[in-house]
Amino acid sequence: MDRRTYTCWAIIEPADDVPDTWTAHCLEFDVVSVGNSAEHAVDMVVEAAAIVIEEALNDGRDPICPAPRECWEMLERIQTYGKDGTIQDAVELAKRQKVVLAVPLKLTFTKIGADREMGFDTAFHPPRSYVAVANTVTVSMTC
Numbered sequence: 001m002d003r004r005t006y007t008c009w010a011i012i013e014p015a016d017d018v019p020d021t022w023t024a025h026c027l028e029f030d031v032v033s034v035g036n037s038a039e040h041a042v043d044m045v046v047e048a049a050a051i052v053i054e055e056a057l058n059d060g061r062d063p064i065c066p067a068p069r070e071c072w073e074m075l076e077r078i079q080t081y082g083k084d085g086t087i088q089d090a091v092e093l094a095k096r097q098k099v100v101l102a103v104p105l106k107l108t109f110t111k112i113g114a115d116r117e118m119g120f121d122t123a124f125h126p127p128r129s130y131v132a133v134a135n136t137v138t139v140s141m142t143c
Helices: 038-058 069-081 087-094
Strands: 003-014 022-026 031-035 083-085 098-112 117-120 137-142
Touching: 003 038, 003 069, 003 087, 022 038, 031 038, 038 087, 038 098, 069 098, 083 087, 087 098
Parallel strands: none
Antiparallel strands: 003 022, 003 098, 022 031, 083 137, 098 117, 098 137
16 A cells, blocks of 8 residues: 655644634645634645545655745744744733744645545545644744
8 A cells, every 4th residue: 555644744824814724834835724713724724634635645746845045044043032832822912912823734635546546545544634733732932
């Protein structure tokens, strides 16, 4: 059985221009999405990245399409100067100051059917739970 796992990073932060909205940017695939909470933004960017990956794999293409350099530099700053915490900790902190999160993601795809198309791996996760988000995230705080 052909299985591919992608470990990647998402940068999550409150939207500057829309209240009660969070943005999520998956850096390895340069996919951006939004949600009405930090957790929702993570779910939405995972779904968007999964669609991009699945289509690329089924077309025989490499799905990796990295985000611009400045996004990776932000991740490096978060990893260097940030502190560990939960998404819930970051949401509470975001009520008082600017918060940016770096969240590790893991997406697994398995070849299904005779046509050899790639599909989400649901054998080891509950249905529609094709990503494992770490229990802790790295939080960077800037004023």
